[in-house]
Amino acid sequence: MKKAANNKIQSIVRACRIILRMIEADPNTRHSQKMYYRMLLQYYTRLRDARENGQFIAAHTVFFPAEILLAMDIIPMHTETTTWMTSLFTGECGDILAAGARLGMATEICAPHRGMAGAFASGALPRPDVMVWSNMVCDNTAKSGELVMDICGCPGFFIDRPFKDSGLEKTYMAGEIRDMIAFLEDKSGKKMDYDRLSTIVERMDRQIELTRQVNELRKNVPTPFSPLGFLELLTIDYLFPGQPESIEYLETLKAELEEMVKQKKGAIPKERFRLMTLFIPPMYLMSFLEKLSVESGAVSVIEPFFTFWGEGRLDASRPVEAVVEKAYMIPETRMYGPLGESALEAIKKCAREWKVDGAVYYADVGCRHSCATIKLFKDALAEVDVPVLTIDCDVVDQTVTSEEEVRDKMERFFELLEDR
Amino acid sequence: MYDHQNKHNSQPRYTPLKTLEVFKAVNRSFPHTDEINHIHDQGGKVFGWLCTYVPEEILHAAGILPVRITGYDRETDLDDGNAYLYMNNCSFSRSCLQMGLTKEYAFLDGVVGGSTCDGARRLFDLWRQYIGTPFHHVLTVPRKYTENAHSLYLAEVEMFKTHLEDHLEIKITDEELMGSIELYNQTRSLLRELYNHRKKPNPPISGSEVMEVLDACFRMPKESFNHHLKKLLQELDGSQNAYSGRARLMLSGSVLANPDFISSIEQQGGLVVADELCTSTRYWGDMVEVQPGEPPLKALARRYLNNYPCARMFPSEERFRRIIETAREFKVDGVISEIIRYCVPYSHDLPLLTKRLADINIPVLSIDLEYGSSGSGQIATRVQAFLEMIEAKK
Numbered sequence: 001m002k003k004a005a006n007n008k009i010q011s012i013v014r015a016c017r018i019i020l021r022m023i024e025a026d027p028n029t030r031h032s033q034k035m036y037y038r039m040l041l042q043y044y045t046r047l048r049d050a051r052e053n054g055q056f057i058a059a060h061t062v063f064f065p066a067e068i069l070l071a072m073d074i075i076p077m078h079t080e081t082t083t084w085m086t087s088l089f090t091g092e093c094g095d096i097l098a099a100g101a102r103l104g105m106a107t108e109i110c111a112p113h114r115g116m117a118g119a120f121a122s123g124a125l126p127r128p129d130v131m132v133w134s135n136m137v138c139d140n141t142a143k144s145g146e147l148v149m150d151i152c153g154c155p156g157f158f159i160d161r162p163f164k165d166s167g168l169e170k171t172y173m174a175g176e177i178r179d180m181i182a183f184l185e186d187k188s189g190k191k192m193d194y195d196r197l198s199t200i201v202e203r204m205d206r207q208i209e210l211t212r213q214v215n216e217l218r219k220n221v222p223t224p225f226s227p228l229g230f231l232e233l234l235t236i237d238y239l240f241p242g243q244p245e246s247i248e249y250l251e252t253l254k255a256e257l258e259e260m261v262k263q264k265k266g267a268i269p270k271e272r273f274r275l276m277t278l279f280i281p282p283m284y285l286m287s288f289l290e291k292l293s294v295e296s297g298a299v300s301v302i303e304p305f306f307t308f309w310g311e312g313r314l315d316a317s318r319p320v321e322a323v324v325e326k327a328y329m330i331p332e333t334r335m336y337g338p339l340g341e342s343a344l345e346a347i348k349k350c351a352r353e354w355k356v357d358g359a360v361y362y363a364d365v366g367c368r369h370s371c372a373t374i375k376l377f378k379d380a381l382a383e384v385d386v387p388v389l390t391i392d393c394d395v396v397d398q399t400v401t402s403e404e405e406v407r408d409k410m411e412r413f414f415e416l417l418e419d420r
Numbered sequence: 421m422y423d424h425q426n427k428h429n430s431q432p433r434y435t436p437l438k439t440l441e442v443f444k445a446v447n448r449s450f451p452h453t454d455e456i457n458h459i460h461d462q463g464g465k466v467f468g469w470l471c472t473y474v475p476e477e478i479l480h481a482a483g484i485l486p487v488r489i490t491g492y493d494r495e496t497d498l499d500d501g502n503a504y505l506y507m508n509n510c511s512f513s514r515s516c517l518q519m520g521l522t523k524e525y526a527f528l529d530g531v532v533g534g535s536t537c538d539g540a541r542r543l544f545d546l547w548r549q550y551i552g553t554p555f556h557h558v559l560t561v562p563r564k565y566t567e568n569a570h571s572l573y574l575a576e577v578e579m580f581k582t583h584l585e586d587h588l589e590i591k592i593t594d595e596e597l598m599g600s601i602e603l604y605n606q607t608r609s610l611l612r613e614l615y616n617h618r619k620k621p622n623p624p625i626s627g628s629e630v631m632e633v634l635d636a637c638f639r640m641p642k643e644s645f646n647h648h649l650k651k652l653l654q655e656l657d658g659s660q661n662a663y664s665g666r667a668r669l670m671l672s673g674s675v676l677a678n679p680d681f682i683s684s685i686e687q688q689g690g691l692v693v694a695d696e697l698c699t700s701t702r703y704w705g706d707m708v709e710v711q712p713g714e715p716p717l718k719a720l721a722r723r724y725l726n727n728y729p730c731a732r733m734f735p736s737e738e739r740f741r742r743i744i745e746t747a748r749e750f751k752v753d754g755v756i757s758e759i760i761r762y763c764v765p766y767s768h769d770l771p772l773l774t775k776r777l778a779d780i781n782i783p784v785l786s787i788d789l790e791y792g793s794s795g796s797g798q799i800a801t802r803v804q805a806f807l808e809m810i811e812a813k814k
Contacts, residue, residue, distance in 0.1 A: 103771050104770055104771035104774060104786075105767070105768075105771065106759070106767040106770070106788065108508070108761055108762045108763075108764065108767060109764055109767050109768060110764075135563060138538050138764075139537050139538045139732070139764040139765050139768075140764055140768070142563065142732070142734070142765075143731070143732075143736075143764065143765055143768035143769070144768065146734075146735065146736050146768075146772060147768065147771060147772060150772055150775075158563075158564075158734045158735075160562055160563045160564050160569065160734070162535075162560045162562065162572065163535030163541070163558070163560040163561075164535075164558075164560050168572060168575050169560060169572065172562070172568055172569070172571075172572045175568045176568075338541075338544075338545065338558055339542075339545040339549075363506065363508075365508050366508070367508070368506075368508050368509050368510075368538045368539060368542070368762055368764065369538040369541070369542060371506035371507075371508050371509070372505045372506055372509050372513075372538070372539075372542035372545075372546070373542070373545075374506055375503060375504045375505075375506075375546070376545070376546065376549060
């Protein structure tokens with residue numbers, strides 16, 4: 001498996017190793033960033049070798065409660081992130097998107113999901129033992145599991161996360177999680193270790209708290225965290241929820257940022273524009289965007305739907321209920337339920353408290369539920385005098401936009417901000 | 421009628437169905453129909469609903485006229501809809517919102533939606549934010565059929581009823597609910613009779629004509645709809661009309677309300693005899709069956725969750741099973757899957773549905789289109805090729 005020419009996991013492992021070698025040799029790189037890449041390398045190496053090591057692999061979609069899998073000693077394979085990482089590290093997802101198209105998947109379907117199906121169909125990802133997924137946070141996640149089951153010939157379980165947040169709905173979701181645990185026990189032959197789950201939940205609570213503290217530090221002017229560093233926060237929640245590595249990473253990052261604040265040092269030489277990022281930038285443009293940020297003095301200081309966690313704590317004494325609670329606290333799930341005043345207020349609060357000059361909305365053409373909020377969010381941000389730049393793009397598909405187009409739009413936006 | 425001799429846009433030889441004109445008149449004037457205007461002018465309440473998972477009977481039992489919010493029945497500029505919902509939401513949502521923003525639905529006293537798909541829930545969000553209808557309610561609709569899912573949905577339906585009662589300052593009694601269930605079940609039985617005509621080798625009514633009936637069904641008070649549908653059925657019983665075609669076809673997929681699209685298929689010689697759409701069988705497919713001693717709300721909730729499923733439901737095999745059952749019942753030779761661009765649930769299902777239908781030797785033609793489309797030259801060419809392929813297989 002790991003020697004297959006088109007093995008995306010192996011490609012990610014190789015790219016991670018190269019990056020790690022480079023940044024470890026660089027004395028200016030944050031220690032936490034080195035830790036982050038080590039974590040990525042660890043995640044994908046473990047996944048790459050899982051089959052040979054006789055481990056049970058569960059493929060899962062974004063926001064799926066991977067805490068359950070980790071508590072059962074099951075190897076998780078975060079499918080969308082793997083597609084993103086393929087784009088980020090190899091700069092190219094065309095082959096797996098084409099394989100998705102050959103399955104009959106329409107181009108309107110979210111590219112990470114098309115890529116994921118294509119990757120399984122073409123053998124670019126290891127065959128999972130089970131597919132587990134949920135409807136968090138869109139129709140694409142809700143609908144992607146059954147095709148993977150069909151392609152891989154594996155059983156699957158779908159968790160139905162209700163739309164609203166009443167007690168009844170949370171009880172329903174807890175029932176779903178319990179049914180899924182029974183399914184996993186049956187298919188894997190492993191028993192759920194509830195003590196271990198409690199420990200993971202306890203750490204997840206700490207992880208959320210640390211993320212909040214990191215965000216507090218980002219309020220400083222100049223902000224101490226790198227322009228697109230928020231993707232690290234996002235990824236560790238996706239891949240390492242409630243894991244000791246996440247706590248260690250966040251504590252290190254927090255200490256680094258505290259030190260920078262003490263020294264009144266910003267993440268970039270000259271901070272000019274404090275940005276709010278809405279949705280995810282194209283992965284294949286990340287190096288370019290980092291460079292542009294430094295050149296322009298533009299830095300993302302807050303991401304209401306990615307790093308700005310909802311209020312609340314996780315109760316480790318009721319771990320299943322805590323996993324449900326987390327499903328309602330995840331920043332992006334604020335976009336899943338009815339989009340009322342509270343979601344709009346959260347954006348305005350972020351804009352005010354993080355002293356945001358402008359917002360950049362990465363309008364992913366495959367993401368219907370997010371793009372349909374652009375007008376709502378623009379109007380909400382206009383109330384606090386924050387202009388919004390919308391960039392049509394795709395998180396992994398390179399055919400939608402180009403570096404030149406993004407540069408042009410960004411530069412015009414920065415001119416507009418400067419004029420203000 | 422749509423035989424080889426007549427296929428190239430010639431006038432079909434048949435006697436026009438008089439009652440159909442009533443339905444066509446409603447559809448032409450919607451949303452400003454005489455009945456809606458009259459009810460509104462008399463101070464009656466008219467509510468719009470956005471998805472087939474909203475139990476209409478509750479609105480009816482509250483003395484409200486429920487009408488389905490649909491978009492333009494043609495392709496048209498959706499500038500406001502595009503600006504508010506963005507281009508990558510389905511044109512059904514954008515078309516509905518456009519009509520809302522341009523005050524076409526200003527008469528509505530309330531809007532009820534369900535958490536059914538991304539397009540529907542965002543349409544509801546934007547409607548609530550920008551259109552200003554006085555009452556809004558969105559139901560959580562589980563995606564499963566489990567016992568827990570049924571309990572949750574029943575609770576949601578109960579909450580909806582309570583919200584409505586509080587808003588209108590009324591009580592909806594079980595007797596009123598039973599009366600509405602009976603009326604709506606009558607509609608379903610009558611539509612079943614209409615569809616039985618379509619099972620005939622030479623049906624007396626075309627697919628596009630049936631679409632006119634279905635559109636009117638969610639735009640008229642059920643009392644008058646049932647009255648006219650009974651008359652239409654009597655007409656059909658005595659009708660000499662007998663449609664034939666090169667192949668018996670079933671339509672499957674996204675919301676569709678434009679009869680001209682079906683006409684465009686029929687003009688190529690396709691005989692559209694069955695459908696699996698939320699404006700057709702997925703709307704009226706199953707009866708509400710109230711068990712002795714059972715609260716009517718429970719029976720309603722059960723029916724709406726178990727009804728002929730939308731692609732949003734899990735497992736999808738249940739939808740595939742029902743499609744195969746319908747295809748066999750109506751002896752179809754091929755399925756035309758019509759999917760509105762950016763209608764993700766149906767797009768995801770298509771590869772698996774195509775496989776399942778191939779297993780029983782039913783080919784699928786997949787067409788992407790915009791809501792309101794009346795067909796195009798390209799679609800006509802593809803339908804022709806599909807019909808030729810089916811004929812070659814026979």
